[in-house]
Amino acid sequence: MWIVPEREIANLMTRDVAFDAVETVFAAMASGEAYNFPVIREAIGHEDALYGFKGGFDRAGLTLGLKAGGYWPNNLARRGLINHQSTVFLFDPDTGMVRAMVGGNLLTALRTAAASSVSIKHLAREDAKVLGIAGAGHQAKYQLSAALEQRSFDKVIGWNYHPEMLPNIEKVAAEAGVPFEVVDLPGMAEADVIITITSAFSPSLMADHVSPGTHVACMGTDTKGKQEVDAALLVKAAVFTDEVAQSISIGEAQHAFGEGLIAESDVAQLGAVINGTHPGRGSADQITLFDGTGVGLQDLAVAASVVNLAIAQGVAIEVDF
Template sequence: MVRLLSRSDMVSILSMQDVIHVVEEGFRTMNLQEDHIPVRLPLNVSDKAAVALFMPAYLSASQTLGAKTVTVFPDNPSHGVPVIMGYYTLCDAVTGKLIALMDATYLTGIRTAAASAVATKYLARKEARRLGIIGAGVQARFHAMAMMAVRSVDEIMVYNRSVEQGEKLVQELTARYAIPIHFM
């Protein structure tokens, strides 16, 4: 039976801590050369100034293979949908049978920020307590969550070209975290 996982399913299943752990393990095993993760394939949709990105992978330890498709359509807000959307197909690597079809929009956001959190864990100065966020989009929110998971952050500074969007992010983060958060 194929599992269909919506965005709300993904939000309820995935915690930032768990995703950081899985991403860290993925980085650790990446050099074992048992997995096959080719470079993503972009497909330009020139008449829409858009792009579709295809990212296949085979993971030998879990005997799974899958492909994530991410679409970036800048005009989507005029259609009432996000600029960036993603879908993931997961298959059994023994038979090729489809296991799950997942909304990967949330997955993409949390995984990208988790990768940054792993880098921060190992590369940032241990005493660093201030977080700077450039931009006020989807990734800004995920990165704030990810950095709070790996560091004791005392202050967040947000910079964004749009004052309105920057201040909106500051309000959201202030409601979530009990630390000073400033728009620069």
Template sequence: MKTLLLNKDEVGSLIDLDAVLEAVENGYKAFNSGKVVQPDFMSIELPGSHACIDFKGGLDLAGGYITIKSSAGGYKGNPELGLPTGMNTVMLFEASTGALRCVMDGTWITGCRTAAAGAISVKYLAREDAKTLCIIGAGNQARRQLRAIIRVRDFSEVVVWNASPGALDEYVREMSAETGLDIRKCETAEEAVRAADVVVTTTRAHRGPIVQKAWLKPGTHIVAIGSDMPGKQELGADIFKEAKVVNDAVELCIKYGDTQHAVNEGIITPEEIHAEIGEILLGKKAGRESQEEITIFDSVGMAIQDTVTVAMLYEAALDKGLGTPYEFFK
């Protein structure tokens, strides 16, 4: 039996963001159609450090694949060894046989499928007349969110804030040149949020809430990306009180997402969460229902996003003859 090995460059050459958007949207629909088996993820931390490896796995009954993805991060000493501080690897199994069909570098996968999640929420939850996009953060995910979101909506202005002025200047310079958009840096997070119709938060979420309720205009859509572990937070918990709250997966977001703080503080109950995004895509629940309501999409990331994206890339690699076949056994 042959297993296909795909390195980072090979995976990168196969990435088609429009195809990723379609795959993730279908994955959300499958999840809320009962066609996904998704156990809780596992995290193993190195004692006395922030270094850890997370493992997410899931079964896509519609596509016939199982994936397990490892995400290593926080290894601050790695650059001295010639290694990145974070690494991602994905294994793709054929569900009907258990055969390992592919092992691929997951660097592009995590970033692109996360960007697709934010863009899908903007497509279905932001006001049709939204014109100003706010990005909080200036790292790789902040770049990917912008690339994905402008595929589903047109914005006349983009405002950006980041805690590091140097990273902020670099973001504005690079992304203005890449997209041709009017991108304006802001001196404070408050300045950026107050100007926005759509707010996207892409920080590490270690410093406590960045976005405050008083800064939000009526009708704002919020995409909360950074919180994916207990204790992380980007949004003031009181924002959830009168907002329409949509999660990628309620079970995960009340543990790991920004939603955890609103639930833990008694601001909302899990039953008051309006919907999972797949329910809206399937028409089981309403999306935006007024120009005035504030909508929140809280996403911690789901294994089904990895599974549908990896399966698509594996099949594309077979079509293009990319990768290295390896026989673990004959």
């Protein structure tokens, strides 16, 4: 069995590798070559933590496994650890033997950013110039870095529940040489692409905050009850997701679907756009929305890539098991 510790991930996994892995597995999902297992996610009644498992099997890439982990909201304040903690386990699909154990914290951040970046590539207008970020927590900086590589943005605008956190993303924009401006939520109407990356249970981005032709990527924590955007926005938009079942049950589409405002058939797979079996954006004025629910296959895809890189570079640890 190979072990790739968390400390090695930053030197192995690049945004380009994460992007390619996620784009490829989305396409495999839409073609029926890969599928996710049912998600288990539970409040464990200790430290206010949420813990669960995501897994799946990609026949095309012969990748089988699961990610175990969750959210410990007291970690940062009490222990100096990030609140999201996870580990990925890969298995040989031919024998069932464990193949690898991989640190999943940075991989989760990179694959989540890669997912929204893939959606921008395939759904945002080519002439998009203003990028909006609603949220400024740990994940937001990864989202911004990845998004800036997909279009020639000439400005970033940002909003957060706690404005004192906005320098986190202003620094990323400055390092990329792109001007940054703080706005209120109605100011998001200036954006051509908006990424929401919050842990909200009530909407902040409303339908009238989004202009015609905008692409919105909803990337915040997915669980029962979560809601980052107004349900009416999903009625106005062409809605895409990584996995439809998750989108309408624990993702951003759950409220519009539950209220009968949209049907399951109104939510399309982003992988179908990648494969060319769905046309994607219908016009320059159409609002598109990607609901990134964070499927297990994303984690397995980036973990498999990092294991191969670690072996090639001689930093993977081999143990008998």
